[in-house]
Amino acid sequence: MASVLEFDNLTLRFGDNEPAVRGLTFQVREGEILALVGESGSGKSVSALSALGLLDERLVNYPEGAIRYRGEDLLSAGERRLRQVRGRSISMIFQEPMTSLNPLHTVEKQVAEVLAIHRGLRGPQARKRVLELLELVGIPQPEDRLDSYPHQLSGGQKQRVMIAMALANDPDLLIADEPTTALDVTVQKQVLELLQSLQAKLGMAVLLITHDLTIVRHYAQRVVVMENGLKVEEGDTDQVFKSPSHPYTRKLLDSEPPEQPRPMDDSQDELLRVEGLNVRFPVGRSLFGKPRRWLHAVQDVSFTLRRGETLGIVGESGSGKTTIGHTLLKLTSGQGRVFFLGDRIDHLNQKGFRPWRRRMQLVFQDPFGSLSPRMSVGDIVGEGLGIHSDASPEEQEQQVIRALLDVGLDPDARHRYPHEFSGGQRQRIAIARALVLQPDVIVLDEPTSALDRTVQKQVIELLQELQSRYGLSYLFISHDLAVVRALSHQLLVLRSGQVVESGPAETIFRNPESEYTRELLAAALFYRPPSNGSEADLRPMDR
Template identity: 70%
Template structure:
């Protein structure tokens, strides 16, 4: 049988510079799932975008090769023919649904646009088909979502709308670019199971772009491994996982987080005591300021943390994980009690709490967004010292140099700016900023979710090393349970703001008591099992 898609010796360059993708060759058969994998910068997304000629051709060029779809060379196809193919014969799910969906248009209008363009459906016909598509991708009560705008949907719902748009015209090939990166593990599983179910129903092929090899193992038939713009290995999924040939492939496969946290010396005294912590957000007030409606984001959370210990906080989006971290830093108003090293902090105002900010630091999820682009690395790391430390400028500089060295960065780079560093390096800078004040507790809010697995592993090893060296305590907030397992001694499981399970992490990972915890663990580690053998027609 002839292939649906053939990419043959394709090279991609920008502004007449050296090609960033070189001699790329692979094929996709009807009904097959091919995974394109590699670290950030390996050329995966650029290669995928080139299939539909979505790269800016004022700057992008193709020095060599062909992209043949059903034998037709798309690199030579005129614009009119490309518009016929895009969204009808080949569709694409983009990595970030929030930026891919138009914030000014409703769900109905965005899906309806694809139906009108390629199938001529409008009015009641388009509405009926849109409801069918939303129901197909698992959006509950789809009719009520027609008038919704992207900001009114959760991350999983936005991704499902993107899938509905991509499937509106029942394409033969679906390109899925990191379709689950920012999603909770339960939603990840739902989306991927949805795609494979629809694949069987519609008989379409899928090109899956991802850096998560655990997903690849579960869902792909064939794997193409890219490094620095070139294919270093490709093989059937089972053979690649069992007998990888290239050192880079082995490096990717070995990048899974360790399965247990580092040992720690138990301390009798608690560093942190939290008792019945509550956080409420006001949704509606009367004209006189009386609260008419509120959202109870955290409900009676109670937990403890020893010195040198890590508490993992897990749960789906909206469960209250980050809100707890912000409440402990007094960035969000709360009620209840919490003490740090015997000091009652819950009743303190911002001025009285200020000295304790040195002892509790936070590392945010997005290192690029949390680092000022106008400040050098030295200024970013030094800023806390200027507020909380009375030493002179030379001593501050020494502490900055030591903090950067502690996180594995060259202190000579401290006069550079955030945009000059990779994602992993920026996260190290954020950790150095927290570490320079020598805190007792660091709150880590999804610090590895946007990083490749290999970089994730480096950051995990760094955090473990720093904790052992300085006896730090961590609160580690994440939806990635594999990373949580690698760092956490205690585990707190949240659902809708309530603690559903709390205890030793090893006990909960081994034998969870609550149904919700079991669902989270099943979704998180579901991908470790290989995909059942499938046949393609």
């Protein structure tokens, strides 16, 4: 097959720093899906962005090599030529659709803009093509979505709009940069199957950039593995997965989460009990401020949590997972009975609840967004001590040092700032901030969703170690079922705010009773339905 895009000995450098990419050589062929794999910082995305001239030319230079589109060197092409290539010959789906879509423009305007620039289509012709594209990518009632703004769409719908924009001009090559990061497993599967079907239907090539090897196994024909700016392995997907030749590839393949949590002591007492939790939000208000109708985010949810136990809470976006965690910590108002060590705490006001906050802590999904960029790590981790502890400043500093050591960070890190750390290190800082108060319960809200698999595994092992050492209980909220399975003793499956299934995690993973749970597991790409009354097979499915 002919080559559509060729990287020929590409070396990429930012300023006078060490090269971010060195001697990168590979080809993307017609009609294939090639996966570019590696951890954050390996050079995947900057290489792809270079093909379209999307890096700031004042900061980047290319000492050696070329990037050729059908034989034409794009690195030496002028801006005018690159504008012709972008969106018409080569299109790109970016990692985060919410930041890639203009919040001030409607769906129709954003998709039509691509058609106007490259094809001169406007008015009724453009609208007709936009509707065709929205229907092609599977958006229901596309006419009703033309006037929608990005914030009015779900994560999966926003990603589908991005795909529609990328496909508007029938490109030869589609670059998909982490197109499913932080999406629900069901939406993730829909987006990937959509890309696969469109690639086959349109005959285009796809360069799929990802750190998720499960996706690579199922959707790519060939794979290129990168480490620290170097290509370390290339080959057919089956060959690389069955017989990896490089230690780094083997490390990536071995970084899947463990298949089950560490065993817990079944004699432990009940720590937290929730009975009939309900949360609703007003949707639209009248002229006088009265709610017109209500959205029931959580409906009659009940569960118990023992000391040293992890309760996994799973479901799609909008199922009420995060709302439950926030309501327990009184960050959101709700109704229901909540007992902590036998004491009822749901009726307490914010002042009365303050002493309980030390015992119930929260780790947010995005560690960068939840850590103040203006505060040092020491101030961030120790902030809660200033509120809940009577210890002296010297004693508080020692507690901060102990918390940083507990999460595997150098105590000297307390003098630095969040932007100086990697994503995994920032998540460790967030865990240290929760841990420093010696809580009984930690609510973990998607703490590994945007991390590389190797870093995910490190965080999982850290959480398991801390749980064993301190007898911590976790409410683990996630859409990543492989991670949930590695940590959870009990499982709560939510759909539209209601519990559809609950019980021992391994029992549900092997013999789910609810059709919805089976759909979630199938979408996670490691579930084979049971046959002849046997248990389900949870090994990764073959392509």
